[in-house]
Amino acid sequence: MRAVVMKFGGSSVIDGPAIDRVVSIVDRERTAGSAPVVVVSALGGVTDSLLALADGARTARKPLIAEALKSLTDRHFAEAARVAPSTAWLKDALQGHLDELRTALSAAIDTGGLAPSQADVVAAAGELLSSRIVAAAMEQRGLPAVWVDARDAIVTDETYTRATPLPEETAQASAALLQPVIDAGKIPILGGFIGRTVDGHTTTLGRGGSDYSAALVGSAIGAAEIQIWTDVDGMLTADPRIVADAEVVSHLSFVEAAELAYFGAKVLHPSTIFPAVSRNIPVRILNSHRPDGSGTLITAEPPVRSRPFAALACKRGITVIDITSTRMLMAHGFLRRVFEAFERNATAVDVVTTSEVSVSVTIDDNRRGADIVADLLEIADVTVEEQMAILTVVGERLTTHSALAARVIGALTGFPLRMISQAASRRNVTIVLPEAYLAPAMMHLHRELFAVAEPAR
Ligand code: ASP
Numbered sequence: 044m045r046a047v048v049m050k051f052g053g054s055s056v057i058d059g060p061a062i063d064r065v066v067s068i069v070d071r072e073r074t075a076g077s078a079p080v081v082v083v084s085a086l087g088g089v090t091d092s093l094l095a096l097a098d099g100a101r102t103a104r105k106p107l108i109a110e111a112l113k114s115l116t117d118r119h120f121a122e123a124a125r126v127a128p129s130t131a132w133l134k135d136a137l138q139g140h141l142d143e144l145r146t147a148l149s150a151a152i153d154t155g156g157l158a159p160s161q162a163d164v165v166a167a168a169g170e171l172l173s174s175r176i177v178a179a180a181m182e183q184r185g186l187p188a189v190w191v192d193a194r195d196a197i198v199t200d201e202t203y204t205r206a207t208p209l210p211e212e213t214a215q216a217s218a219a220l221l222q223p224v225i226d227a228g229k230i231p232i233l234g235g236f237i238g239r240t241v242d243g244h245t246t247t248l249g250r251g252g253s254d255y256s257a258a259l260v261g262s263a264i265g266a267a268e269i270q271i272w273t274d275v276d277g278m279l280t281a282d283p284r285i286v287a288d289a290e291v292v293s294h295l296s297f298v299e300a301a302e303l304a305y306f307g308a309k310v311l312h313p314s315t316i317f318p319a320v321s322r323n324i325p326v327r328i329l330n331s332h333r334p335d336g337s338g339t340l341i342t343a344e345p346p347v348r349s350r351p352f353a354a355l356a357c358k359r360g361i362t363v364i365d366i367t368s369t370r371m372l373m374a375h376g377f378l379r380r381v382f383e384a385f386e387r388n389a390t391a392v393d394v395v396t397t398s399e400v401s402v403s404v405t406i407d408d409n410r411r412g413a414d415i416v417a418d419l420l421e422i423a424d425v426t427v428e429e430q431m432a433i434l435t436v437v438g439e440r441l442t443t444h445s446a447l448a449a450r451v452i453g454a455l456t457g458f459p460l461r462m463i464s465q466a467a468s469r470r471n472v473t474i475v476l477p478e479a480y481l482a483p484a485m486m487h488l489h490r491e492l493f494a495v496a497e498p499a500r
């Protein structure tokens with residue numbers, strides 16, 4: 044049997060009609076001869092509400108909490124009644140999860156704080172509820188759905204709110220739990236994002252973690268494919284809010300997809316990549332609102348395509364820090380001291396360019412910017428520019444195309460390019476420029492690189 048993991052994000056299960064679409068999509072996959080395993084996110088927006096509730100519990104605003112809890116309860120019961128009016132077990136199951144949620148919140152109010160482990164009990168409620176509703180909806184439509192508690196499948200460490208799955212334990216537990224259901228010709232449905240420690244405490248994998256769950260489960264059962272169903276047609280050749288005629292990239296390598304995700308293409312959670320990569324399992328990104336599209340296929344091997352570029356990606360709100368020190372000319376240890384300043388302040392550096400006496404770096408997260416600058420001032424002159432943007436061209440085969448950087452930079456003649464970097468691996472050419480120029484630069488570059496047919500080589 045060809046096992047296929049089908050993961051549906053929050054926007055794909057946002058309400059009754061969306062859930063009905065999910066059921067049809069799974070039904071179609073099964074009719075085509077696959078054995079689906081379904082992983083779902085919380086109903087769209089629910090995780091945000093739960094995290095707000097967890098925050099509220101810390102400040103113990105009782106009436107507000109009661110109100111928020113009631114609206115969450117009403118929403119889930121209303122959608123449940125819509126998609127599974129005659130599934131007898133559903134109400135009790137939902138009530139059970141809601142009771143657990145209420146208990147965690149009231150304990151927090153009583154003790155004046157929410158322990159991290161209890162915060163995860165709160166956050167996990169969304170996926171527990173949504174997976175129950177989707178399982179019931181499938182049952183209602185006559186599909187042999189079996190709800191599975193994802194916490195029995197994903198075994199994690201104790202880093203609450205950002206737990207790391209233990210690979211071997213998870214592979215074993217997932218296979219032991221899911222394989223018998225698949226073998227019996229049934230469809231397991233489980234929530235993404237959630238897991239449990241070896242000691243039995245509920246954990247979550249961090250925002251967007253359902254993709255990760257899908258990849259873990261898929262690699263555990265040796266799935267033929269992992270489908271990430273979302274609300275866009277796939278990875279695009281550019282940001283569609285900037286480039287109206289951006290096209291779906293039909294096929295990307297894992298490396299390209301990870302690179303694009305890193306540089307701001309929000310479609311895929313980068314961690315999704317790793318468990319799937321290790322087992323050579325293809326990942327397909329699909330649109331649950333337009334299920335007939337072919338989406339974007341992501342495989343370990345780069346595809347053969349007519350042009351060397353895969354896509355453009357961008358990131359706004361970037362800060363550039365220029366670090367110059369003539370004193371450090373020829374001295375060793377300068378770069379180490381520069382990077383220690385970022386390390387001490389737990390800030391990741393994205394793009395780096397260097398010359399003999401200066402280093403320019405970009406950071407995405409500027410919250411510790413003042414501390415970083417203070418540290419750097421001890422060893423160098425520092426200037427900071429905010430509201431910058433990264434624009435990057437990604438393609439795994441750039442290696443074979445030495446003129447590419449020249450072409451990219453040539454296409455951007457006249458734009459104020461602050462940094463230019465081509466990684467040694469040449470999987471991307473990256474430009475840093477003021478945010479105000481990002482949109483015209485991306486439009487221009489897209490037209491130059493993607494709108495024209497590549498000459499035969
Ligand atoms: N519901 C979680 C979130 O919103 C996990 C996910 O959707 O992947 O972050």
Ligand code: MG
Nearest residue numbers: 053084085090
């Ligand atoms: Mg979500």
